[in-house]
Amino acid sequence: MNPARVVVKKYPNRRLYDTSASAYVNLDDIARMVRNGKDVQVVDALTSEDLTRVVLTQIIVEDTKGQPTGLPLELLRQLIVASDHAGKEFIMWYLRSAFDAYQKMQGTLQSGIAGIKDVATSPVDTLRNFLRGPDRPTAPPDETEELRHRIADLESRLAKPKKRTAKKKPSKSPKKKRPNR
Structure with a gap:
C-alpha cells in the first residue's frame, strides 16, 4: 500500500470507513x-x-443530479453502446485527450489570471511603468539621490545674489560737429 494513499473500506450496509482517519x-x-x-x-x-472506480463514478453521478451540466447525453449513449473492448478503449482515449486539453487550457487560463492579478495588485507600479515608458529603465536609488543633490545645489546657486563688478564704460568718441546751415 502507498503510504500517501487513503484507504476507505465500504461495508455491506453501504457505510464508508476512512482507515487513516479512523x-x-x-x-x-x-x-x-x-x-x-x-x-x-x-x-x-x-x-x-x-471499488474505487465504482465509488468515483457514483460521486460524479451524485454531483450531476439536478444540474443540467454533466457529460453530454450523446457521449453517455455511446458509452453504453460501446460494449466491446475496442469501443471502450477508444472512448477512454477520447475522454483522456479531452481532459488533457481541458487541463492545458485551465493552466493557460490560470497563468493569464495570475498575470492579470499581478497588474491589478500593483496599479502604482503599472502607472509608474506606463509613465516611464518601455525603453527607459528606472534610475538606481543612489543615482536618483545624486541628481537631487545636484538640483538642490543649482537652485541654491541661482538663489544667491550676484556680486556686481564695476564695468568699464566705453569711451565716448567726440561728436562730429554738424555744419550750420
Whole structure:
C-alpha cells in the first residue's frame, strides 16, 4: 500500500470507513479528498475488491443530479453502446485527450489570471511603468539621490545674489560737429 494513499473500506450496509482517519465518511468527504489531491482507494470490507472506480463514478453521478451540466447525453449513449473492448478503449482515449486539453487550457487560463492579478495588485507600479515608458529603465536609488543633490545645489546657486563688478564704460568718441546751415 502507498503510504500517501487513503484507504476507505465500504461495508455491506453501504457505510464508508476512512482507515487513516479512523472515521466514517460519506461521498462528499471522498470527493473533497480527491479534490485536495489525495489518492483515495475504496475497497470492499469483506472481499477487499477494489471499488474505487465504482465509488468515483457514483460521486460524479451524485454531483450531476439536478444540474443540467454533466457529460453530454450523446457521449453517455455511446458509452453504453460501446460494449466491446475496442469501443471502450477508444472512448477512454477520447475522454483522456479531452481532459488533457481541458487541463492545458485551465493552466493557460490560470497563468493569464495570475498575470492579470499581478497588474491589478500593483496599479502604482503599472502607472509608474506606463509613465516611464518601455525603453527607459528606472534610475538606481543612489543615482536618483545624486541628481537631487545636484538640483538642490543649482537652485541654491541661482538663489544667491550676484556680486556686481564695476564695468568699464566705453569711451565716448567726440561728436562730429554738424555744419550750420
